Amino acid sequence: MHLQQTKRGSRESGGPQYYFHDLTGAIKTFLRKRGAVRVALVTPYGGTKSDYFAVSTVHKLDNKQRPVAGRVGHDRIQQGLAGESIGEAVRIWYQLPPGDFERIDVDIDIRDDVFYLTPLKIKYAGKPKTRELRRIDRPLTFTHTYASPLWIEQLVDLNNKQPGIVAWALDEICRIVKDHQQSTRLPHIQEPDLLRASGPLKHLGMTLGGYVGKGYDCFTEFRFLNFPVYSVPVEIKRNSQGFRYQQKKYGKEELSRAVVLCAIHQHKQMPQHIDVIELGALCQHAEKFPSTLTK
Known part of the structure; x- marks a missing residue:
């Protein structure tokens, strides 16, 4: 699964947007049924609450952040009330260099009706290389049997x-x-x-x-x-x-x-x-x- 960035050059009309590609059947079915699902971004420390929503191809968000019928044509991450795009949030949390992402490979878990979105790889627009992001199991755990x-x-x-x-x-x-x-x-x-x-x-x-x-x-x-x-x-x-x-x-x-x-x-x-x-x-x-x- 990955996010593909669009509208990189149109910040005055909303800035970068991210469309889903290659969603698994389970994720796609859940999203289409709900219309919109809140997204929890998984940071180096673990999941964190956010104002982002995954929105299905036939829905959009109204002014109260509720799913209503729409015709965007793509499953996507919508910014909602967040102050920056999901890509910029990933860049900040993972302390990555400035720049626009072309693609973000992700993993998604459904937990308590929320999409826990973990970024796995990033590719900057105009750059040939892909960079892997480290994924740490239980990042804040320190016990006798496991120290993060x-x-x-x-x-x-x-x-x-x-x-x-x-x-x-x-x-x-x-x-x-x-x-x-x-x-x-x-x-x-x-x-x-x-x-x-x-x-x-x-x-x-x-x-x-x-x-x-x-x-x-x-x-x-x-x-x-x-x-x-x-x-x-x-x-x-x-x-x-x-x-x-x-x-x-x-x-x-x-x-x-x-x-x-x-x-x-x-x-x-x-x-x-x-x-x-x-x-x-x-x-x-x-x-x-x-x-x-x-x-």
Whole structure:
């Protein structure tokens, strides 16, 4: 499946547009039945909510972003209320050089009636070469059994820029985790105590928002490497076993996308789009970043 760009030279009449080509039967059937489907762009961090819509060949969007009969003649991505084209959004999220895309190869998953669109390859207009985009599985996950390359690269990059900061942050996390582990657990310690890790986590690129009592626990921002800031709900759990996937999500217009921050990860069947950050695993990773502080 791929998106083909049109109207590259007509920015005054709406700018670049992107038509779908080679959609699978399942995707095409779903789109034709719905008329329009909201698109979640998958970024280097994972899926993110957007204002883009996939619109079928015989539909268009009215002024309230609802599908009505139309005659465009192409299945396409429509900008909706977004501030830029889907191609420009891909360029920004993946930190690609300026320029117009001729083609974007994509993968599409249907989840909660939303198209999760993952860009796989891009080709600039007038350029002969195609460039592959890296696709990272569970990009924000860090557990004893799996550490995302994005996390590893972030820690290495931080350590190179600020020698000693990663060691300090991970040592602080170790101190917090100790109070939650079974063998050294502090009597009567509460789950929200894990928020003590907010300071060291911020130094690692993860800024926890306010802890709320309804819906998600913390709306959190990630700033890794040179990528834009990514916002996602975070659930605080001492043990990830306590996490229950919410079929109703966090609100009618929200994605089923979240990160679980836990001291211990023992959840056996975490949904694919739920990342897990296990503080105990980050603590164990401290051995790779020896402290440079003199005693």
